[in-house]
Amino acid sequence: MNFDLLIQLIVNGIIVGTLYGVVAMCFVLIYKSTKIVNFAQGEFLLIGAWTCWALLVKFELPFYVSFPLTLAFMVVFGILLQVVVLRPMIGEPIISVIMVTIGLSMFFQALVAWIFGGYTKAYPKVFETESVNILGLQIESAYIMSMVISLIIMIGFYYFFKYSRLGLAMRATAFNQQIAQSLGISVKHVFAASWAISAVVSALAGVVIGMVNGVSSALSFIGIKVFPVVILGGLDSIIGSIAGGLIIGVLENVAEFFDSQWLHIGNMYNIAPFYALVIILMIKPYGLFGTKDIERI
Amino acid sequence: MASAHSRMRCGEFRTTYQADMTIFPTPLARRTAVGSVLLLLAAPAVLDSYLLNLLIQIGYYGIAALGLNIVVGFTGQISLGHAAFFGFGAFASAWLNGTTGIPVFFTIPLAGAMTMAVGLIVGIPAGRIKGLYLAIATLASQYILEDFFARAEWFTGGSAGAMANPFTLFGYEFFTDQTYFYVVLFYVVVMYLGGANLMRTRDGRAFVAVRDHYLSAEIMGINLTKYRILSFGISSFYAGVGGALFGHYLGFVSAEGFTLLLSIQFIGMVIIGGLGSVMGAMMGTVFMVLLPEVMEFGVHLVGSNNTALTQALAYIKEMAIGLAIILFLIFEPDGLAHRWRMIKNYWKLYPFSY
Structure with missing residues (x-):
């Protein structure tokens, strides 16, 4: 048994897992405040990463200009999406809402592939990347950077929900829309804000992953991988999404390890999370931290 | 005047439960359905192979879409893995026919039964x-399948794909579009009649109650677990038959064709056609099959040299x-089925629509 490889893979899993956690947090943010399941979460990453790439490469803007521009674009994009497409869907049955986001995902995936082509494109070097030796493990500095950024985002979220006015309004809306409204919170603005924040933070994650691995349509698959994460953590739990992200990130790497060592089934890296998903749904459908639905007649 | 009156009723007034439970709500609907099937029988003689190909596509996708409508529209369960069942049916029929030599005529329903399992x-x-x-959960099953x-190379031929033999009956090969059209038409008629009839049975009503x-359905004594799983089974049966027809039409089944994209297209058919409507599934399929063709036509119209x-x-x-x-x-x-009802009602009540 190759012990070093296992540890290396687990570390990789934690790094990837924090990114999953960030994306899952964005997903949970939308679900908690607007009760919409966003199947287009992966496209947020994709659009953010491509926008930043286009500003850097096509318009040759420096990173410190193009990055804020990307984030500003995503704010507008998120709000527009909510106002134009999702506001008419309030009160519709759940399948309609799911299908609208699936339709959006399909539309934007094709649009982005049309504009930017189907091939992976590398980001220009923004930061120096080199291998760093930490406790005998070779870790690329880009990964460390991505992990630091993810941690900053998570801490930022914590303070945002704990202390900021908008964050408190969002929590109130998530708790009960009617009560929030009667306290003078504009539910409309909260909905728009949660989509905007979700789009911005996802785009940030997209740019980070793009810098490490290059941008391609494969980025949007993270939007699908988010489902095992949020189901494991509980659909409406921010803490759960971080824990779920870490567990799924480690799980897929460990599954890959066991597969390459003994099982030789292949493709375990991509499929293991879905097996885990089905098992969790059978045993504990509300996840580790999710609130249980109790139905009364 | 009296006879004209009986033809132009200003509504459907049913006085017995039997009248309420017929497959076709009005004699006109029955005549239209029979007439359009008879009209379609003549299609291979008149239409060119491009249009026939489209009709065949509408046929096998339509069967699968009806299956999805049973689970989504009638039972109210959401399934994002329908394309995987469709693919399973295609592989199952090709595999059964290839390994055991059972004629394709029998492997198509058998593939449906396997997919149902x-x-x-x-x-x-x-x-x-x-x-x-x-x-x-169904999204996960889509990826797992x-x-x-x-x-599973023994079953699907792995990444290389599987060959499917053409449809044969009494030694006669249905190899061309013209002949295969009749096979598809036969299955469409059987499956759609089956679907319409299912909704008249105890099980069909139980599905609607669950939705x-x-x-309330559970309190009335409907076994929720049984009917939810059963509706998945029936829907997969339809998907399997549709997939088998697809496989034997193309002659070659590749693992790449049954992605989430196709699942989304199936749900698109059901939603565009109208949830919970048997004919809606067909209307949605027609829309979904024709939409890419219209797009292609439009692009060529704008600039074929662009x-x-x-x-x-x-x-x-x-x-x-x-x-x-x-x-x-x-x-x-x-969906379209609702729009169609509105148009019908408009003409039924014309010119006094209130």
Whole structure:
């Protein structure tokens, strides 16, 4: 048994897992405040990463200009999406809402592939990347950077929900829309804000992953991988999404390890999370931290 | 005057339960259905192979779409893995025919039964979870089955794909579009009659009760777990038969064809056609099959020598499907079947619509 490889893979899993956690947090943010399941979460990453790439490469803007521009674009994009497409869907049955986001995902995936082509494109070097030796493990500095950024985002979220006015309004809306409204919170603005924040933070994650691995349509698959994460953590739990992200990130790497060592089934890296998903749904459908639905007649 | 009166009734007034439970609500609907099938019988003699190909596509996709409508529209369960069942049916029929030599005529329903078995297994989570959680569970099963197709070489031929023999009956090969059209038409008529009849049975009514209010349904003595899983089984049977027809039509089944994209297209058909309507499934299929063709026609109309546009055709088609789903959900959430009912009612009551 190759012990070093296992540890290396687990570390990789934690790094990837924090990114999953960030994306899952964005997903949970939308679900908690607007009760919409966003199947287009992966496209947020994709659009953010491509926008930043286009500003850097096509318009040759420096990173410190193009990055804020990307984030500003995503704010507008998120709000527009909510106002134009999702506001008419309030009160519709759940399948309609799911299908609208699936339709959006399909539309934007094709649009982005049309504009930017189907091939992976590398980001220009923004930061120096080199291998760093930490406790005998070779870790690329880009990964460390991505992990630091993810941690900053998570801490930022914590303070945002704990202390900021908008964050408190969002929590109130998530708790009960009617009560929030009667306290003078504009539910409309909260909905728009949660989509905007979700789009911005996802785009940030997209740019980070793009810098490490290059941008391609494969980025949007993270939007699908988010489902095992949020189901494991509980659909409406921010803490759960971080824990779920870490567990799924480690799980897929460990599954890959066991597969390459003994099982030789292949493709375990991509499929293991879905097996885990089905098992969790059978045993504990509300996840580790999710609130249980109790139905009364 | 009296005879004219009986022809032009200003509504459907049913006085018995039998009248309320007929397959066709009015004699006119029955005559239209029989007439259109008879008309379609003449189609191979008149239409060229491009149009026939479209009709055959509408046929096998339509059968699968009806299956999805049974689970989504009638039982109210969400399934995002229908394409995987469709693919399983295609592989199962090719495999059965290739290994055991059972004639294709029998392997198509057998493939449906095999797919039904898989659907019953995949449907087990549906016994416990619903709504959003079920959507995600079926999404997982889509990926798991897709992975299975790529891996199980004994069954699917792995990444190389599987060959499917042409449809034969009494030694006669249905190899051309003209002859295969009749095979598809036969199955479409049988499956649609079956679907319409299912809704008249105890089980069909139980499905609708589960959809409308599952707690009330349970209190009335409907076994929720049984009917939720059963509806998955029946829906997979339809998908399996549709997939088998697809496989034997193309003669070659590849694992790459049954992705989430196709699942989304199936749901698109059901939503655009109208949830909970048997004929809606067919209308949605017609829309979904014709939409890419219309897009292609439009692109050629704009500029056939515009290479950038023709190269982007695949993306344009995909965008059109996504956009159609969104627009229908926002502006016509009840689908084409609802619009069709409104048009019928308008003419029935014309000119005194109130």
